[in-house]
Amino acid sequence: MPIVEIGSRAIEVAYGSNLGQELAKHGILHLPCGGRGLCGKCLVKVWGEVSPPTAIERLRGVKPPLRLACQVRVLGDTRVELISMPQKPVSVLSMDIPIREPRPMFRVVNEVPAVSKALLFDYSKCGETVKSLVEVWDLGFLGAVEGDCDIYRAILIDVGTTTIHYAIVDEKGNTLWEDRKLNPQLVYGADVVTRISKALEDRDVYRNLVEILRKEVIELVDSTPCIAMGFSCWKQCYDEFSPWSTPRNSCSKTVST
Known part of the structure; x- marks a missing residue:
């Protein structure tokens, strides 16, 4: 070759x-x-x-x-x-966003939707394998870690066309740290339409677009202490997804977003 x-x-x-x-x-x-x-x-x-x-x-x-x-x-x-070409610096506009009141971990319901026995068996093991879970929107997977710590922290990630902006907040919504980096998908086009076109033309490009973004998000989460991520087991019972856990490099407690 x-x-x-x-x-x-x-x-x-x-x-x-x-x-x-x-x-x-x-x-x-x-x-x-x-x-x-x-x-x-x-x-x-x-x-x-x-x-x-x-x-x-x-x-x-x-x-x-x-x-x-x-x-x-x-x-x-x-x-x-x-041939080196000057790159435009990444700029960012920031603003304070109020954090909504966290939902209770337990709640009383009058009716419980029917779920399969297989799902109940899977979710019954969640308490044995992980200490904490936190719900994250739109990532499409469940992550959890073992351990305990005294500080609640969550990482918020906004995947934009050009940049990925991320921030670490505490349980009161105070921003502890924020930064941004270039979206690795830029290698396949500066705009979303171009990337979609390339993905439709070539299945390998589609898989690589997904993988490089997934890898970038996981690296951001792994580099942040006291983080748990994913959908709650309660939500999974309704949506019929199979939970899986991924190791983290530090301890965690449940965070509500």
């Missing part, structure tokens, strides 16, 4: 693979236009066995060794030199 060298790095790629997509997959450069050759921001210097310049490159006046990475097919061993 061909080897692509970028500085001190070397990656193995399939014959005929798209250079831009391979570099984006490894987080080496971004494809703001989704690899359609429209933005010109994947301009690199290329030497080696590659496909000839495309009509798009000729229209843009790009001549070897300069190439648009998204228009290059790797046909053999190739060397790539990145």
